[in-house]
Amino acid sequence: MSASVTTDGGSVALAGGPSSGPRTGAVESKSRRSRSTSEKVALVACLTAICVLASSVRLFSVIKYESVIHEFDPYFNYRVTKFLSKEGFYSTWNFFDSFTWYPLGRVIGGTMYPGLIFTAGAVWNLLNWMHIPIDVQEVCVFTAPVFAAFCALATFLFMREVRGSGAGLVSAALISVVPSYISRSVAGSFDLEAVAIFALMFVFFLYVKTLNTGSLAWATGLFFGYLYMVASWGGYSFIVNLLPIHCLACIVFGRVSYKLYVAYAPFVVMGALACMNIPVIGFNAVLMSEHFASFFVFGLLHVVLLVQYTKKCLTPEAFNAAKRATLTFGAVVASAFVLIVVSYVAASPTFGWTGRSLSLLDPTYASKYIPIIASVSEHQPPTWSMYFTDLHVAALLAPAGLIICFMPLTDTSLFLALYGVTAVYFSGVMVRLMLVLAPAVCCLSGLALSEALSYLSQSLVVAADESEKSRTGSGTPAVKQQKDESEVSSAATPSKGKKSGGSAARNAEKTGSPKTKRYFLSIDVVAAGFLSISMLLAMFFRHGVYVSGNMYSSPSIVMQAGGRVIDDFREAYAWMRFNTPEDARIASWWDYGYQTTAMANRTVLVDNNTWNNTHIATVGKAMASSEKAAWDIFESLDADYVFVIFGGLIGYPSDDVNKFLWMVRIGGGEFPEIQESDYLDKHGAYRIDAGMGEGLRNSLVYKLSFYRFWDMPTGRKGFDRVRQTTIGYQDFELEYFEEVLTTSNWMVRVYKRKKAPNADFAMENVL
Amino acid sequence: MARTKSRTAFPLRDVVNTFQKAFTDAPAKVKVLDIYIGAALLTIVLQFAYASLVGTFPFNSFLAGVFCCAGSAVLTLCLRLQISSGQLDMPVDRAFVEYALAMVVLFLACFCYLG
Numbered sequence: 001m002s003a004s005v006t007t008d009g010g011s012v013a014l015a016g017g018p019s020s021g022p023r024t025g026a027v028e029s030k031s032r033r034s035r036s037t038s039e040k041v042a043l044v045a046c047l048t049a050i051c052v053l054a055s056s057v058r059l060f061s062v063i064k065y066e067s068v069i070h071e072f073d074p075y076f077n078y079r080v081t082k083f084l085s086k087e088g089f090y091s092t093w094n095f096f097d098s099f100t101w102y103p104l105g106r107v108i109g110g111t112m113y114p115g116l117i118f119t120a121g122a123v124w125n126l127l128n129w130m131h132i133p134i135d136v137q138e139v140c141v142f143t144a145p146v147f148a149a150f151c152a153l154a155t156f157l158f159m160r161e162v163r164g165s166g167a168g169l170v171s172a173a174l175i176s177v178v179p180s181y182i183s184r185s186v187a188g189s190f191d192l193e194a195v196a197i198f199a200l201m202f203v204f205f206l207y208v209k210t211l212n213t214g215s216l217a218w219a220t221g222l223f224f225g226y227l228y229m230v231a232s233w234g235g236y237s238f239i240v241n242l243l244p245i246h247c248l249a250c251i252v253f254g255r256v257s258y259k260l261y262v263a264y265a266p267f268v269v270m271g272a273l274a275c276m277n278i279p280v281i282g283f284n285a286v287l288m289s290e291h292f293a294s295f296f297v298f299g300l301l302h303v304v305l306l307v308q309y310t311k312k313c314l315t316p317e318a319f320n321a322a323k324r325a326t327l328t329f330g331a332v333v334a335s336a337f338v339l340i341v342v343s344y345v346a347a348s349p350t351f352g353w354t355g356r357s358l359s360l361l362d363p364t365y366a367s368k369y370i371p372i373i374a375s376v377s378e379h380q381p382p383t384w385s386m387y388f389t390d391l392h393v394a395a396l397l398a399p400a401g402l403i404i405c406f407m408p409l410t411d412t413s414l415f416l417a418l419y420g421v422t423a424v425y426f427s428g429v430m431v432r433l434m435l436v437l438a439p440a441v442c443c444l445s446g447l448a449l450s451e452a453l454s455y456l457s458q459s460l461v462v463a464a465d466e467s468e469k470s471r472t473g474s475g476t477p478a479v480k481q482q483k484d485e486s487e488v489s490s491a492a493t494p495s496k497g498k499k500s501g502g503s504a505a506r507n508a509e510k511t512g513s514p515k516t517k518r519y520f521l522s523i524d525v526v527a528a529g530f531l532s533i534s535m536l537l538a539m540f541f542r543h544g545v546y547v548s549g550n551m552y553s554s555p556s557i558v559m560q561a562g563g564r565v566i567d568d569f570r571e572a573y574a575w576m577r578f579n580t581p582e583d584a585r586i587a588s589w590w591d592y593g594y595q596t597t598a599m600a601n602r603t604v605l606v607d608n609n610t611w612n613n614t615h616i617a618t619v620g621k622a623m624a625s626s627e628k629a630a631w632d633i634f635e636s637l638d639a640d641y642v643f644v645i646f647g648g649l650i651g652y653p654s655d656d657v658n659k660f661l662w663m664v665r666i667g668g669g670e671f672p673e674i675q676e677s678d679y680l681d682k683h684g685a686y687r688i689d690a691g692m693g694e695g696l697r698n699s700l701v702y703k704l705s706f707y708r709f710w711d712m713p714t715g716r717k718g719f720d721r722v723r724q725t726t727i728g729y730q731d732f733e734l735e736y737f738e739e740v741l742t743t744s745n746w747m748v749r750v751y752k753r754k755k756a757p758n759a760d761f762a763m764e765n766v767l
Numbered sequence: 768m769a770r771t772k773s774r775t776a777f778p779l780r781d782v783v784n785t786f787q788k789a790f791t792d793a794p795a796k797v798k799v800l801d802i803y804i805g806a807a808l809l810t811i812v813l814q815f816a817y818a819s820l821v822g823t824f825p826f827n828s829f830l831a832g833v834f835c836c837a838g839s840a841v842l843t844l845c846l847r848l849q850i851s852s853g854q855l856d857m858p859v860d861r862a863f864v865e866y867a868l869a870m871v872v873l874f875l876a877c878f879c880y881l882g
Contacts, residue, residue: 215862216849219845224872258849266842269873270838270873273834314785
């Protein structure tokens, strides 16, 4: 019942007008207008506060460390944005990069999602045009906090369409500090999700707005929003499957109207066009199974509309006759069509789905067939504790919001319910997709909290009314109304979601209380309710800020340990930049490719794009082979330098020795002579002490990581702080590689591949 | 028996008659929309026939053509549904202006993709 009245000030004024008597009309309309203005002011003030909060909670890393780009993938985006700022938009669209995947190169224009890069480039161009000389790096670092504020606004607009301003405000407040979203959008995390989550919520807002208004102007807006989303992130395939599911649910529940058609059908056609215009998707928009659901429901919607129309026009017997004729004739045609589609889909080994999508639907697929997808740390399923850390109270309130979606069920609340349910499934498959769940959970919890708060405030107003009535007898409506106004305005200051609920509650009480027998709480229960909700929200905000500051703000390229700063990565990349020839080729594991091209400005063999599995497997084979065999492979790949990451001196756990088994698995996927069992001991354990496997003892990664390590003073001679053992094979010499750099904490070790030495009879035979 | 046989045969003709009557009775503006939708669908059939004869290279042009026709049919059907639904909460002129804008955007998107 409160759903129909929890709207913003304007419509409440319209609804409340006729119900009150003529004698209070003048007073009431003036007070309603002024309150609607003050409501609008309060709304704007709340939204501004939410935006400021959303941006500032993401600035911890800039304060604690410096304004630097984090992680690995953002370095690629930063490098292309730098190129964009120098060469312009058109050159970036046609950018062919010869600095990576030597000797293949990479068509960046055709294989990147351009949304984020073009956004940052456009912002930089705009600022420069206004003569504000900000460096490209600063624009890149601060893109994510700014777009997080926009995402909160988009969430507010979305929830306002679903339930009203109250729900919108609470959802926006929740999403501004939800830790899951913060983790991928801190200042410096210049990754696709920084703008993509904003684009996601904006597309959802445009869709429900089109659904509510049924106007083609909003459908055109939906096209532009969806175009931006498709340009920004591969997660657009979630939208292109969620909207058909919603349309199907509306068909099943009998909610087909022209508004649904206006929202869905132009989206399918123009959305497919938008997908195809982005080169990285291209023809996949009509050839891959990800999009088939939207076309299928498109056809189904037309069939349903046709059936509705014929039922309206014809008499029942005529309709039955037509139905029989269509079913017999149509069944033949439909089965032929289905046969064609099924044979096309079954002909491909993945049933037409791309590898990444199939690994979402069947979580065991990647570990069996594509070890590279399985090895990425973000693709592991989340643990239960991650749900609580990343979503906190919002995850607990979401089921309540799901129930409220059905009371009453509208098209838009059905959409929200479906979004929540599908997002929960996908978040269980991959940690990275918790990010898609975060807005859903915030919206559902916002709905639940807003309902609770509006009910409590209605109870408060009724209780205040009762006490007023008992004190002054019946009282004139005007006086009662003034008192109600003061009650509502004084009680409305503590929580922001209540403002519209309070004024609307008055309306409900006026129009509805004699007819609807609604039970309202007494004032002490109301006070307890407000207090507990405020405490809950306070705990959530405190948790969000704490987690943002302490867990998600490390740039991972610079670290802190016991008060001192560990900056080995940048030391190594700077050394490479100034001490190697301009056209040197550097080999390493693919994790570090983007950072090497961006900071060291040298050509690499493989990088984080991982588009060529054979190339990566070749590098993996080299890393797992003996020194001589590795020298041969690097000679064939034309690599001049090799570097490994080693954490044994300071205890950095994500080094190449710990990643070594993945190198073996990926290399073994292409070259069957590499067997994982060679690198484990006879019981199948992975160890580096005296009992280690034969292959590991001779492998390049072991030798390059532990060369001269026995000379370092780490307690016992050659004690590895990460694996917590003394290394088993010490005091060896390198014959084919020469050490050129070991950084101050031994984290990056760079080696030069020796040219054929003068007198090495073994090497002559090999060449 | 003859009675029941004619009863099954006639309703089908009844169906056709009803549709014909609905079409002729519709106001002129709606008739134009219906004819336009029919023409767009016919163009799609022609394009598919041509592609099956000559091949689909260049595929992007074929897709652009098909989606352009499909898109204009869909948008026109949207306008027709809006007009005939009777519960449109904006004047018909405004609905038509929005339709025209949507068609412009559709043609722009197709033109970018035509190659």
